[in-house]
Amino acid sequence: MNAKKRVITALVGGVPDRTPVSCVTQLGITDAMAAVDAYFPDAHKDAEKMAKLGSSLWELAGLEAARVPFCLTVLAEAFGCKIDLGTEERTPSVREPLPSVDKVEIPDDLFDRGRVPVVRDAVKILRDTVGDVLPIIVGVEGPFTLAGHLAGAEQIVSWCITNPERVMDILEVTTVAVTEYAKYIVKAGADIVAIADPTSSPNLLDPAMFKSMVKPSLTEIAENIGTITVLHICGDASKILGDMAECGFNGLSIEESVNIPKARKIVGEDVALVGTVSASNTLPFGTPDTVKSESLKALKDGIDVLAPGCGIPPITSLQNIVAMVQAAEEFNQPRRKMATATGSALLTEAMAKEIGYGIGEKLSEILFNER
16 A cells, blocks of 8 residues: 555545554655755745655655645735745744735635645646655645634634624635635645644634634535545644534544544544644654654554644754654554444445545545555
Protein backbone atom coordinates (compact mmCIF):
# COMPACT_ATOMS: atom_id res chain seq x y z
CA MET A 1 0.00 0.00 0.00
CA ASN A 2 1.55 3.31 -1.02
CA ALA A 3 1.37 6.54 0.99
CA LYS A 4 -1.67 7.90 -0.81
CA LYS A 5 -3.72 4.73 -0.37
CA ARG A 6 -2.62 4.43 3.25
CA VAL A 7 -3.71 7.94 4.25
CA ILE A 8 -6.98 7.86 2.32
CA THR A 9 -7.87 4.40 3.63
CA ALA A 10 -7.38 5.56 7.22
CA LEU A 11 -9.47 8.70 6.69
CA VAL A 12 -12.44 7.00 5.04
CA GLY A 13 -12.83 4.30 7.67
CA GLY A 14 -10.76 1.47 6.29
CA VAL A 15 -7.89 -0.46 7.82
CA PRO A 16 -4.56 0.34 6.15
CA ASP A 17 -1.50 -1.91 6.34
CA ARG A 18 -0.16 0.38 9.10
CA THR A 19 -1.04 3.71 10.65
CA PRO A 20 -0.03 6.45 8.22
CA VAL A 21 2.16 9.36 9.30
CA SER A 22 1.08 12.53 7.55
CA CYS A 23 0.33 16.23 8.05
CA VAL A 24 -2.89 18.12 7.37
CA THR A 25 -1.51 21.40 8.75
CA GLN A 26 1.39 23.72 7.85
CA LEU A 27 4.55 21.72 7.07
CA GLY A 28 7.13 24.15 5.68
CA ILE A 29 10.34 23.99 7.76
CA THR A 30 13.60 25.84 7.20
CA ASP A 31 15.65 22.64 6.90
CA ALA A 32 13.46 21.60 3.98
CA MET A 33 13.57 25.08 2.46
CA ALA A 34 17.35 24.86 2.31
CA ALA A 35 17.30 21.31 0.95
CA VAL A 36 14.94 22.04 -1.96
CA ASP A 37 15.79 25.74 -2.47
CA ALA A 38 12.25 26.95 -1.84
CA TYR A 39 12.13 29.50 0.94
CA PHE A 40 9.46 31.53 2.68
CA PRO A 41 8.15 34.06 1.75
CA ASP A 42 8.76 33.25 -1.95
CA ALA A 43 7.09 29.84 -1.56
CA HIS A 44 3.85 31.60 -0.69
CA LYS A 45 3.81 33.42 -4.04
CA ASP A 46 5.44 31.00 -6.49
CA ALA A 47 3.53 27.85 -7.48
CA GLU A 48 6.64 25.85 -8.41
CA LYS A 49 8.29 26.60 -5.06
CA MET A 50 5.06 26.01 -3.17
CA ALA A 51 4.68 22.58 -4.75
CA LYS A 52 8.34 21.72 -4.19
CA LEU A 53 8.24 22.67 -0.51
CA GLY A 54 4.79 21.15 -0.02
CA SER A 55 6.06 17.69 -0.96
CA SER A 56 9.57 18.10 0.45
CA LEU A 57 9.03 16.24 3.72
CA TRP A 58 8.08 13.12 1.78
CA GLU A 59 11.33 13.25 -0.13
CA LEU A 60 13.45 14.17 2.88
CA ALA A 61 11.77 12.32 5.74
CA GLY A 62 9.07 10.00 4.40
CA LEU A 63 6.12 12.10 5.67
CA GLU A 64 3.07 10.89 3.74
CA ALA A 65 1.71 14.20 2.50
CA ALA A 66 1.94 16.83 -0.18
CA ARG A 67 0.32 19.74 1.63
CA VAL A 68 -0.15 23.35 0.53
CA PRO A 69 -0.32 26.27 1.21
CA PHE A 70 1.58 27.25 4.35
CA CYS A 71 -0.85 29.65 6.01
CA LEU A 72 -4.51 30.50 6.64
CA THR A 73 -4.61 33.84 4.83
CA VAL A 74 -5.27 33.00 1.17
CA LEU A 75 -9.00 33.74 1.24
CA ALA A 76 -8.56 36.74 3.53
CA GLU A 77 -6.19 38.28 0.99
CA ALA A 78 -8.59 37.51 -1.85
CA PHE A 79 -11.30 39.41 0.06
CA GLY A 80 -9.00 42.43 0.36
CA CYS A 81 -7.30 42.09 3.76
CA LYS A 82 -3.71 43.30 3.98
CA ILE A 83 -1.32 40.40 4.57
CA ASP A 84 2.09 40.17 6.20
CA LEU A 85 3.84 37.36 4.33
CA GLY A 86 6.19 36.78 7.24
CA THR A 87 9.78 35.52 7.11
CA GLU A 88 11.59 32.20 6.72
CA GLU A 89 10.68 31.40 10.32
CA ARG A 90 7.24 33.02 10.50
CA THR A 91 4.18 32.13 8.45
CA PRO A 92 1.86 34.77 6.93
CA SER A 93 -0.73 36.59 9.01
CA VAL A 94 -3.42 39.20 8.47
CA ARG A 95 -1.93 42.63 9.04
CA GLU A 96 -5.18 44.59 8.66
CA PRO A 97 -8.80 43.42 8.43
CA LEU A 98 -11.23 45.02 6.03
CA PRO A 99 -11.99 48.71 6.66
CA SER A 100 -15.67 47.81 7.00
CA VAL A 101 -17.76 44.65 7.16
CA ASP A 102 -21.11 46.40 6.95
CA LYS A 103 -21.73 44.67 3.63
CA VAL A 104 -19.33 41.80 2.99
CA GLU A 105 -19.64 40.25 -0.46
CA ILE A 106 -17.68 37.56 -2.28
CA PRO A 107 -15.63 39.19 -5.04
CA ASP A 108 -16.82 38.19 -8.51
CA ASP A 109 -13.22 37.40 -9.48
CA LEU A 110 -12.38 35.53 -6.25
CA PHE A 111 -10.47 32.76 -8.03
CA ASP A 112 -8.23 35.27 -9.82
CA ARG A 113 -7.31 37.29 -6.75
CA GLY A 114 -4.22 37.23 -4.57
CA ARG A 115 -2.63 33.80 -4.16
CA VAL A 116 -5.65 31.71 -5.13
CA PRO A 117 -4.14 31.07 -8.60
CA VAL A 118 -0.81 30.16 -6.96
CA VAL A 119 -2.42 27.49 -4.80
CA ARG A 120 -4.40 26.18 -7.78
CA ASP A 121 -1.28 25.92 -9.93
CA ALA A 122 0.72 24.31 -7.11
CA VAL A 123 -1.97 21.64 -6.78
CA LYS A 124 -1.82 20.98 -10.52
CA ILE A 125 1.97 20.62 -10.33
CA LEU A 126 1.68 18.22 -7.41
CA ARG A 127 -0.95 16.22 -9.29
CA ASP A 128 1.48 15.79 -12.19
CA THR A 129 4.58 15.08 -10.09
CA VAL A 130 3.53 13.13 -7.00
CA GLY A 131 -0.22 12.65 -7.41
CA ASP A 132 0.03 8.89 -7.87
CA VAL A 133 2.06 8.43 -4.69
CA LEU A 134 1.03 11.10 -2.19
CA PRO A 135 -2.31 12.47 -1.01
CA ILE A 136 -2.56 16.09 -2.12
CA ILE A 137 -3.85 17.98 0.91
CA VAL A 138 -4.96 21.60 0.70
CA GLY A 139 -5.52 23.68 3.80
CA VAL A 140 -8.33 26.24 3.82
CA GLU A 141 -9.29 28.68 6.56
CA GLY A 142 -12.58 27.84 8.22
CA PRO A 143 -15.63 30.12 8.02
CA PHE A 144 -15.37 31.58 11.53
CA THR A 145 -11.63 32.15 11.21
CA LEU A 146 -12.16 33.85 7.85
CA ALA A 147 -14.88 36.00 9.43
CA GLY A 148 -12.36 36.95 12.10
CA HIS A 149 -9.81 37.87 9.45
CA LEU A 150 -12.30 40.13 7.70
CA ALA A 151 -13.65 41.87 10.82
CA GLY A 152 -10.81 41.28 13.29
CA ALA A 153 -10.69 38.19 15.50
CA GLU A 154 -11.41 40.00 18.76
CA GLN A 155 -14.27 41.88 17.13
CA ILE A 156 -15.96 38.77 15.71
CA VAL A 157 -15.75 36.95 19.05
CA SER A 158 -17.15 39.99 20.84
CA TRP A 159 -20.01 40.29 18.36
CA CYS A 160 -20.99 36.69 19.12
CA ILE A 161 -22.23 38.10 22.42
CA THR A 162 -23.24 41.65 21.53
CA ASN A 163 -24.36 41.34 17.92
CA PRO A 164 -24.84 37.69 16.92
CA GLU A 165 -27.02 38.64 13.92
CA ARG A 166 -24.08 40.49 12.39
CA VAL A 167 -21.84 37.48 12.92
CA MET A 168 -24.37 35.21 11.21
CA ASP A 169 -24.57 37.60 8.25
CA ILE A 170 -20.79 37.46 7.82
CA LEU A 171 -20.70 33.69 8.33
CA GLU A 172 -23.28 33.26 5.59
CA VAL A 173 -20.82 34.88 3.17
CA THR A 174 -17.66 33.16 4.44
CA THR A 175 -19.33 29.74 4.40
CA VAL A 176 -20.13 30.09 0.71
CA ALA A 177 -16.64 31.45 -0.02
CA VAL A 178 -14.87 28.59 1.77
CA THR A 179 -17.08 26.02 0.05
CA GLU A 180 -16.65 27.44 -3.45
CA TYR A 181 -12.90 27.90 -3.04
CA ALA A 182 -12.51 24.35 -1.72
CA LYS A 183 -14.51 22.97 -4.65
CA TYR A 184 -12.33 24.98 -7.04
CA ILE A 185 -9.18 23.50 -5.51
CA VAL A 186 -10.64 19.98 -5.65
CA LYS A 187 -11.27 20.50 -9.35
CA ALA A 188 -7.60 21.43 -9.70
CA GLY A 189 -6.62 18.07 -8.20
CA ALA A 190 -6.73 18.10 -4.39
CA ASP A 191 -7.49 14.75 -2.75
CA ILE A 192 -8.13 16.05 0.76
CA VAL A 193 -9.33 19.43 1.99
CA ALA A 194 -8.30 20.34 5.54
CA ILE A 195 -10.48 23.06 7.00
CA ALA A 196 -8.69 24.83 9.85
CA ASP A 197 -10.87 27.01 12.06
CA PRO A 198 -8.66 28.00 15.01
CA THR A 199 -10.69 31.08 15.96
CA SER A 200 -13.60 28.78 16.85
CA SER A 201 -11.51 26.97 19.48
CA PRO A 202 -12.98 26.70 22.99
CA ASN A 203 -9.94 28.73 24.02
CA LEU A 204 -11.60 31.71 22.29
CA LEU A 205 -15.27 30.89 21.74
CA ASP A 206 -17.85 29.51 24.13
CA PRO A 207 -18.72 25.92 23.13
CA ALA A 208 -22.42 26.79 23.13
CA MET A 209 -21.71 29.48 20.53
CA PHE A 210 -19.70 27.01 18.50
CA LYS A 211 -22.71 24.70 18.47
CA SER A 212 -25.25 27.34 17.53
CA MET A 213 -23.23 29.57 15.22
CA VAL A 214 -20.22 27.76 13.74
CA LYS A 215 -21.36 24.15 13.56
CA PRO A 216 -24.06 24.82 10.92
CA SER A 217 -21.49 26.52 8.66
CA LEU A 218 -18.97 23.70 9.02
CA THR A 219 -21.69 21.13 8.34
CA GLU A 220 -22.68 22.91 5.15
CA ILE A 221 -19.06 23.01 4.01
CA ALA A 222 -18.43 19.32 4.74
CA GLU A 223 -21.57 18.35 2.83
CA ASN A 224 -20.68 20.30 -0.31
CA ILE A 225 -16.92 20.20 -0.90
CA GLY A 226 -17.00 16.93 -2.82
CA THR A 227 -13.91 15.13 -1.56
CA ILE A 228 -12.32 13.73 1.61
CA THR A 229 -12.31 16.30 4.41
CA VAL A 230 -10.54 16.95 7.70
CA LEU A 231 -11.46 19.55 10.32
CA HIS A 232 -8.75 21.08 12.51
CA ILE A 233 -9.51 23.21 15.56
CA CYS A 234 -6.71 24.29 17.87
CA GLY A 235 -6.36 23.88 21.60
CA ASP A 236 -8.26 21.55 23.90
CA ALA A 237 -11.27 20.87 21.70
CA SER A 238 -12.66 18.19 24.05
CA LYS A 239 -15.78 20.22 24.88
CA ILE A 240 -16.78 20.51 21.21
CA LEU A 241 -15.58 17.15 19.86
CA GLY A 242 -19.09 15.76 19.68
CA ASP A 243 -20.29 18.72 17.66
CA MET A 244 -17.19 18.60 15.46
CA ALA A 245 -17.85 14.92 14.72
CA GLU A 246 -21.46 15.66 13.79
CA CYS A 247 -20.35 18.20 11.16
CA GLY A 248 -19.63 15.36 8.74
CA PHE A 249 -15.88 15.56 8.16
CA ASN A 250 -13.99 12.32 7.54
CA GLY A 251 -11.30 13.20 10.04
CA LEU A 252 -10.74 15.47 13.03
CA SER A 253 -7.27 16.92 13.59
CA ILE A 254 -6.59 17.37 17.31
CA GLU A 255 -3.79 18.66 19.49
CA GLU A 256 -1.98 16.85 22.29
CA SER A 257 -4.25 18.48 24.89
CA VAL A 258 -7.05 16.19 23.70
CA ASN A 259 -6.98 12.70 25.23
CA ILE A 260 -7.19 10.18 22.38
CA PRO A 261 -9.09 7.35 24.17
CA LYS A 262 -11.61 9.86 25.57
CA ALA A 263 -11.96 11.47 22.16
CA ARG A 264 -12.65 8.07 20.62
CA LYS A 265 -15.50 7.48 23.05
CA ILE A 266 -16.99 10.83 22.06
CA VAL A 267 -16.65 10.63 18.26
CA GLY A 268 -17.08 6.87 17.81
CA GLU A 269 -15.61 4.68 15.10
CA ASP A 270 -16.85 6.51 12.02
CA VAL A 271 -14.58 9.57 12.32
CA ALA A 272 -10.79 9.32 11.96
CA LEU A 273 -8.63 11.03 14.56
CA VAL A 274 -5.52 12.83 13.27
CA GLY A 275 -2.65 14.05 15.49
CA THR A 276 -1.37 14.47 18.20
CA VAL A 277 2.39 15.11 18.28
CA SER A 278 2.93 18.48 19.94
CA ALA A 279 3.67 21.20 17.41
CA SER A 280 4.10 23.83 20.12
CA ASN A 281 6.71 21.99 22.17
CA THR A 282 7.94 18.53 21.19
CA LEU A 283 8.46 19.00 17.45
CA PRO A 284 10.24 22.36 17.55
CA PHE A 285 12.07 22.00 20.87
CA GLY A 286 12.27 18.27 21.61
CA THR A 287 14.84 15.69 20.59
CA PRO A 288 14.27 12.86 18.12
CA ASP A 289 13.90 10.53 21.12
CA THR A 290 11.17 12.64 22.72
CA VAL A 291 9.38 12.97 19.37
CA LYS A 292 9.49 9.22 18.88
CA SER A 293 8.27 8.57 22.40
CA GLU A 294 5.31 10.95 22.03
CA SER A 295 4.51 9.51 18.61
CA LEU A 296 4.49 5.94 19.92
CA LYS A 297 2.14 6.96 22.73
CA ALA A 298 -0.30 8.44 20.21
CA LEU A 299 -0.09 5.27 18.13
CA LYS A 300 -0.71 3.03 21.12
CA ASP A 301 -3.60 5.26 22.23
CA GLY A 302 -5.28 4.61 18.90
CA ILE A 303 -4.67 7.55 16.59
CA ASP A 304 -5.84 6.85 13.02
CA VAL A 305 -3.32 9.15 11.31
CA LEU A 306 -0.16 10.09 13.18
CA ALA A 307 0.49 13.78 12.54
CA PRO A 308 1.55 17.05 14.13
CA GLY A 309 -1.17 18.36 16.44
CA CYS A 310 -1.10 21.74 14.70
CA GLY A 311 0.98 23.58 12.10
CA ILE A 312 4.66 22.64 12.24
CA PRO A 313 6.81 25.61 13.31
CA PRO A 314 9.36 26.40 10.59
CA ILE A 315 12.22 26.08 13.10
CA THR A 316 11.45 22.37 13.60
CA SER A 317 14.42 20.19 12.68
CA LEU A 318 14.21 17.65 9.91
CA GLN A 319 15.52 15.01 12.32
CA ASN A 320 12.39 15.41 14.43
CA ILE A 321 10.14 14.81 11.42
CA VAL A 322 12.20 11.71 10.61
CA ALA A 323 11.71 10.49 14.19
CA MET A 324 7.93 10.79 13.86
CA VAL A 325 8.00 8.78 10.63
CA GLN A 326 10.25 6.16 12.20
CA ALA A 327 7.81 5.73 15.07
CA ALA A 328 4.98 4.87 12.67
CA GLU A 329 7.20 2.49 10.73
CA GLU A 330 8.40 0.75 13.88
CA PHE A 331 4.87 0.50 15.29
CA ASN A 332 3.98 -1.05 11.93
CA GLN A 333 0.30 -1.76 12.53
CA PRO A 334 -3.01 -0.01 11.98
CA ARG A 335 -5.38 0.99 14.70
CA ARG A 336 -7.49 -1.99 15.64
CA LYS A 337 -11.05 -0.88 15.10
CA MET A 338 -14.16 -2.20 16.77
CA ALA A 339 -17.09 -3.28 14.61
CA THR A 340 -19.89 -0.73 14.72
CA ALA A 341 -23.62 -0.91 14.26
CA THR A 342 -23.15 0.19 10.67
CA GLY A 343 -20.88 -2.69 9.79
CA SER A 344 -17.26 -3.76 10.06
CA ALA A 345 -14.44 -1.25 9.87
CA LEU A 346 -12.93 -2.98 6.88
CA LEU A 347 -13.43 -0.86 3.78
CA THR A 348 -14.75 -3.01 0.97
CA GLU A 349 -14.61 -2.06 -2.68
CA ALA A 350 -18.39 -1.75 -2.74
CA MET A 351 -18.26 0.66 0.21
CA ALA A 352 -15.64 2.77 -1.55
CA LYS A 353 -17.85 3.13 -4.60
CA GLU A 354 -20.75 4.32 -2.47
CA ILE A 355 -18.95 6.85 -0.27
CA GLY A 356 -20.89 10.07 -0.60
CA TYR A 357 -18.09 12.53 -1.15
CA GLY A 358 -18.33 12.83 -4.92
CA ILE A 359 -15.33 10.64 -5.70
CA GLY A 360 -16.76 7.14 -5.58
CA GLU A 361 -15.16 5.58 -8.65
CA LYS A 362 -11.97 7.62 -8.22
CA LEU A 363 -11.68 6.53 -4.60
CA SER A 364 -12.24 2.90 -5.50
CA GLU A 365 -9.47 3.15 -8.07
CA ILE A 366 -7.07 4.76 -5.58
CA LEU A 367 -7.69 2.15 -2.91
CA PHE A 368 -8.12 -1.09 -4.83
CA ASN A 369 -6.10 -0.95 -8.04
CA GLU A 370 -2.67 -2.56 -7.96
CA ARG A 371 -3.42 -4.36 -4.71
